[in-house]
Amino acid sequence: MSATFPQPPPFARSRWPEIVRVTLLGLVAAWLLHPFATNRQIGAGDALWYANMLADFCLQWRGGVFPVFAGQTEFAFNGAVYPLRVAPLYQHLGGVLDLLTGRQLGWFALQHLGVIVCGVAGIFSCYFSLAALAPDRRWSAAALATLYLSCPGVLGTLYTQDLYMTWMTVPFAPLAVYGALRPFQRDEFAAQVWFAAALAALWLAHSPIALWMTLLTGGIQAIRLITIHRTFAAWRRAGGGVLLFAVLALYPFVSVAALNVPGTSSAVTAGLEHGERISNVVREVFPAVLFPLSPGARALSDLQLGYGLWFVALATAVALILSGSRVLAAVSAACAVLLILLLPVPGNDWLWAHLPAQIKRITFYWPMHRFYLLLAALLAGAGQLALSQGNAVPRRAGQILQVFLLIACGWSLWESRQFVAAGKERTASAGVSALHQRPENRLLMNHAYGLFSALPAYFSNGTVDPRLETRLLDRTTLLPVEEKTSSILFQPLRGQPDDNPGILKLTPAIHLNAGVRYQLIFEFLPHTYTGILQLTGQAFSREYALPSSGESQAFGSNPGNARTLPLWTSLPEGDDVTLRFIPTAAGETPQDYANFGRYAVQEIRSGNSPVEVTGLMPFQANVRAPSAALLETPRMFQPGYVAKIDGRSAEVLSSPRGLAMLPIPSGEHKVEVSFRGPLPLRLAYWTTLLAWIGLLATAATVALRRVKN
Numbered sequence: 001m002s003a004t005f006p007q008p009p010p011f012a013r014s015r016w017p018e019i020v021r022v023t024l025l026g027l028v029a030a031w032l033l034h035p036f037a038t039n040r041q042i043g044a045g046d047a048l049w050y051a052n053m054l055a056d057f058c059l060q061w062r063g064g065v066f067p068v069f070a071g072q073t074e075f076a077f078n079g080a081v082y083p084l085r086v087a088p089l090y091q092h093l094g095g096v097l098d099l100l101t102g103r104q105l106g107w108f109a110l111q112h113l114g115v116i117v118c119g120v121a122g123i124f125s126c127y128f129s130l131a132a133l134a135p136d137r138r139w140s141a142a143a144l145a146t147l148y149l150s151c152p153g154v155l156g157t158l159y160t161q162d163l164y165m166t167w168m169t170v171p172f173a174p175l176a177v178y179g180a181l182r183p184f185q186r187d188e189f190a191a192q193v194w195f196a197a198a199l200a201a202l203w204l205a206h207s208p209i210a211l212w213m214t215l216l217t218g219g220i221q222a223i224r225l226i227t228i229h230r231t232f233a234a235w236r237r238a239g240g241g242v243l244l245f246a247v248l249a250l251y252p253f254v255s256v257a258a259l260n261v262p263g264t265s266s267a268v269t270a271g272l273e274h275g276e277r278i279s280n281v282v283r284e285v286f287p288a289v290l291f292p293l294s295p296g297a298r299a300l301s302d303l304q305l306g307y308g309l310w311f312v313a314l315a316t317a318v319a320l321i322l323s324g325s326r327v328l329a330a331v332s333a334a335c336a337v338l339l340i341l342l343l344p345v346p347g348n349d350w351l352w353a354h355l356p357a358q359i360k361r362i363t364f365y366w367p368m369h370r371f372y373l374l375l376a377a378l379l380a381g382a383g384q385l386a387l388s389q390g391n392a393v394p395r396r397a398g399q400i401l402q403v404f405l406l407i408a409c410g411w412s413l414w415e416s417r418q419f420v421a422a423g424k425e426r427t428a429s430a431g432v433s434a435l436h437q438r439p440e441n442r443l444l445m446n447h448a449y450g451l452f453s454a455l456p457a458y459f460s461n462g463t464v465d466p467r468l469e470t471r472l473l474d475r476t477t478l479l480p481v482e483e484k485t486s487s488i489l490f491q492p493l494r495g496q497p498d499d500n501p502g503i504l505k506l507t508p509a510i511h512l513n514a515g516v517r518y519q520l521i522f523e524f525l526p527h528t529y530t531g532i533l534q535l536t537g538q539a540f541s542r543e544y545a546l547p548s549s550g551e552s553q554a555f556g557s558n559p560g561n562a563r564t565l566p567l568w569t570s571l572p573e574g575d576d577v578t579l580r581f582i583p584t585a586a587g588e589t590p591q592d593y594a595n596f597g598r599y600a601v602q603e604i605r606s607g608n609s610p611v612e613v614t615g616l617m618p619f620q621a622n623v624r625a626p627s628a629a630l631l632e633t634p635r636m637f638q639p640g641y642v643a644k645i646d647g648r649s650a651e652v653l654s655s656p657r658g659l660a661m662l663p664i665p666s667g668e669h670k671v672e673v674s675f676r677g678p679l680p681l682r683l684a685y686w687t688t689l690l691a692w693i694g695l696l697a698t699a700a701t702v703a704l705r706r707v708k709n
Helices: 010-037 045-062 089-101 107-131 140-149 152-161 173-187 189-205 207-227 230-249 250-258 277-284 307-323 326-342 347-352 356-363 369-385 395-415 417-425 430-437 679-708
Strands: 470-474 489-495 505-514 519-524 531-538 541-546 566-569 575-583 595-603 613-614 619-623 629-636 639-647 648-650 659-664 666-677
Touching: 010 107, 010 140, 010 417, 045 089, 045 107, 045 531, 089 107, 089 173, 089 189, 107 140, 107 173, 107 369, 107 430, 140 152, 140 369, 140 395, 152 417, 173 189, 173 207, 173 326, 173 369, 189 207, 189 230, 189 250, 207 230, 207 326, 207 356, 207 369, 230 250, 230 679, 250 629, 250 679, 277 347, 307 326, 307 369, 326 347, 326 369, 369 395, 369 519, 395 417, 505 519, 505 595, 619 629, 629 666, 639 659, 659 666
Parallel strands: none
Antiparallel strands: 470 629, 489 505, 489 595, 505 575, 519 566, 519 595, 531 541, 531 575, 613 619, 619 666, 629 659, 639 648, 639 666
16 A cells, blocks of 8 residues: 655744754755865866866857857867767756856856755755655654765765766756655656656756666656556556656757767767676775775775665665555665665676666766765655654654664764865865966867767867867868978977976977967977976966877877977967976886977968868858868767858768868858757757746746745
């Protein structure tokens, strides 16, 4: 039989306790998230990449581009679609916050505001969901909401793993659990609306977490429909929820399909080549996942459930045995599945080996990144149900459980100090944060090529000038059309030991004038260069790996590598750039590279190049083609690009490197390339957007009517 839930007391009698609970939860959220109240970078390269993708999106909105389907600005000049097209919530939330704050925040501050909004929304969505499940257990709801947000497996995704897309799911996982459990209490269509909306929001935030939550909560619903509510009306309501979910979550599914790469390996992850490694990772972190957090919480094993939620799991098991509740059994089964997959217990290897390949691929090698957040939300719901089994659990035992729940909250908040400390330690200085955002230092990381099947041959893990990433190719040979160059005067580049041991300082320094673009050209000696080439100045900070900084035609010293680096400065007074080299090969010292090679600095003049890029949003260029040629843009090709040559429509093709390319007649031409998106993509976006607007408007109308009544 279905569980029954007592009705909430009148608000007048519970007003002040409710104010106290809400205040305490706000203080908990403030403690857990206060390191993010900064405009400085927190985290490593992934955090910087997320900030850059957010900057590109917001700049497009500021420029009047809507909807945004691909990168266009200097932050994502390659036409990046990741995470925009697979997890659009992160950038859309940032865009809305940018508008609400008057476009006054820096990119790191805007990124962190999104973190705080999701964290605060997460603890309160968990609390109010649990309070709705058992209205007479609001204090336990507050305690369980505290355990949810302070769960090490939740906090760790943000503080030490830089998983910003994962963090976007924090407000919606408890709502999905509530939507799955509420029909056990009251089988009405409103419950299906909650369920469908929460799952759809998860798919907009992070598809791997959404996939698993859909499977688990869908299983809970199946148990209900098969064992309890077996009427046609119940199945019809569930079907209506499925249809609503399909509309609300339509966009990311169509978006990925429109890329024409479903099933192909991403240039970033290269697919899941060794699925057996998932079980190996689970074994490697055990039994450390059962120990207290390590200092600084930097270990992978620090993504764990935490003692507080382990206590909730034990209490739930006891309540299930005593009550025999079907709803408690259903949610406990979902928790058990995740625990079996997360711990090296009997059945773990078998389950991972027999899961469908696509599910393993989307989960990837580190299931703790996906599962602990889901488990925390499910256990919060299970714990609230367990404490509400008043007839089955003795009153004395219930009181003892509440005391232990309070102790568990104290321990969890005490443990969270490790993540707070890690966040502060990983916060860059104001100077370093500013350096990372300067145009001359801006990185386009390989993450920006996610969802594309391969990196361009000349991709470099270092700063490049987006205005030099366009090539005019010969139609027959597909080789770049040669530029007009003057004679190059090379000078020796010699080194001496730097003040810092293990570093070779190269001389002379290079002066950059403001408003001028340069090419730094190297002549390397015929031996292998293995190390890091650093370029630093007052506002200049770059690094390139040698012998190759990226793909086969990237900057480097190997045969086939490019030998040039673009240089410029945004400082009005100019800048002086010093070069350093750090050998990394075993047994090598800086003195081994004292005679480093030769170099030349050449000013880039518009008349020397057959292509002069004049704009990026949209891409615009002046082209001087001596004969019919092909213009290869820096945008990665995907269906939906449109182009104009001298105002007339032109066909956009995929180049051999996978870039957007168009045929150019001989002569001088003005070219414009923009991404409109294929029709199914645009229809899916507007359908999903209007569905959400309609749903939120309806919810607001219902809420206002209740307030008036």
